[in-house]
Amino acid sequence: MRWPHPTLTTALGACVVAVVSGEGRLWAADALAWEIHKSDHFIVYSREAPDGYIEGLIARAEAYYDDITGRLGFTRFDGFWTWDQRARIYLYRDRQEYQDTTRQPEWSEAGSDVREREIHTYVGMAEFYEKVLPHELGHIIFREFIGYQRVLPLWLDEGIACFLEDKGNPTRLMSAKALVTTERFIPFETLADLGGEGLGDAEAFYAEAASVFEFLFQRYGGEKFVDYCRRLRDKQNWEAALKKVYGFESLSAMNAQWVAFLKEDAP
Numbered sequence: 596m597r598w599p600h601p602t603l604t605t606a607l608g609a610c611v612v613a614v615v616s617g618e619g620r621l622w623a624a625d626a627l628a629w630e631i632h633k634s635d636h637f638i639v640y641s642r643e644a645p646d647g648y649i650e651g652l653i654a655r656a657e658a659y660y661d662d663i664t665g666r667l668g669f670t671r672f673d674g675f676w677t678w679d680q681r682a683r684i685y686l687y688r689d690r691q692e693y694q695d696t697t698r699q700p701e702w703s704e705a706g707s708d709v710r711e712r713e714i715h716t717y718v719g720m721a722e723f724y725e726k727v728l729p730h731e732l733g734h735i736i737f738r739e740f741i742g743y744q745r746v747l748p749l750w751l752d753e754g755i756a757c758f759l760e761d762k763g764n765p766t767r768l769m770s771a772k773a774l775v776t777t778e779r780f781i782p783f784e785t786l787a788d789l790g791g792e793g794l795g796d797a798e799a800f801y802a803e804a805a806s807v808f809e810f811l812f813q814r815y816g817g818e819k820f821v822d823y824c825r826r827l828r829d830k831q832n833w834e835a836a837l838k839k840v841y842g843f844e845s846l847s848a849m850n851a852q853w854v855a856f857l858k859e860d861a862p
């Protein structure tokens with residue numbers, strides 16, 4: 596599997612990674628005529644959107660931008676965070692137009708091209724604001740900080756994006772807490788190897804990956820996360836940097852602490 600690749604999201608909220616080959620823009624959005632609206636951090640491309648829709652979209656996107664960069668700690672230190680180019684949101688008229696233009700699979704509800712900083716969706720998509728927008732924006736912001744070229748294990752990219760979903764994350768955390776005492780539970784050492792074709796139990800994978808960040812943020816705070824991201828940006832090995840920043844002797848030692856965290860107040 597290679598990065599960059601697009602992410603595709605289903606109505607059920609799983610962001611599914613697909614591999615692409617070749618260069619250039621992924622989707623044929625340029626073939627359509629768009630109305631363009633700009634805000635501080637976004638450009639919204641729309642087609643005959645209902646009155647007030649674009650204003651609402653821009654307000655939510657800007658609020659998530661502030662929330663996510665703040666939660667991840669990226670804006671806390673001067674000089675480390677830049678957002679030179681606005682992200683682009685393509686808002687198709689309806690699901691049919693989204694699917695016809697992007698030629699994505701039937702189940703795909705929204706997509707993003709992280710490298711191109713694009714999110715593609717359509718007017719009225721279910722759970723767009725609650726799950727899809729923070730998730731896809733989370734992918735873009737995380738990669739904007741650490742770099743787009745780095746190939747990293749999937750749990751890192753998907754875990755952080757799921758962790759940032761306002762509405763999805765509490766549900767995923769409950770799932771991870773329920774899974775931890777069952778045979779379905781994927782230990783961290785195994786989770787870290789999963790990706791692409793070998794995802795297996797996707798529900799467990801996404802819930803657990805998100806809960807790793809819940810664990811890291813709750814137990815160790817945001818500064819260590821920024822330190823970790825800086826090391827990823829500086830091309831350090833993801834595993835060595837994780838052990839160094841958080842003080843884990845090994846991945847299995849980290850697993851033991853994460854499992855103990857999940858077992859606290861488990862349902």
Ligand SMILES: [Zn+2]
Pocket residue numbers: 602610611730734752753756
């Ligand atoms: Zn994702």
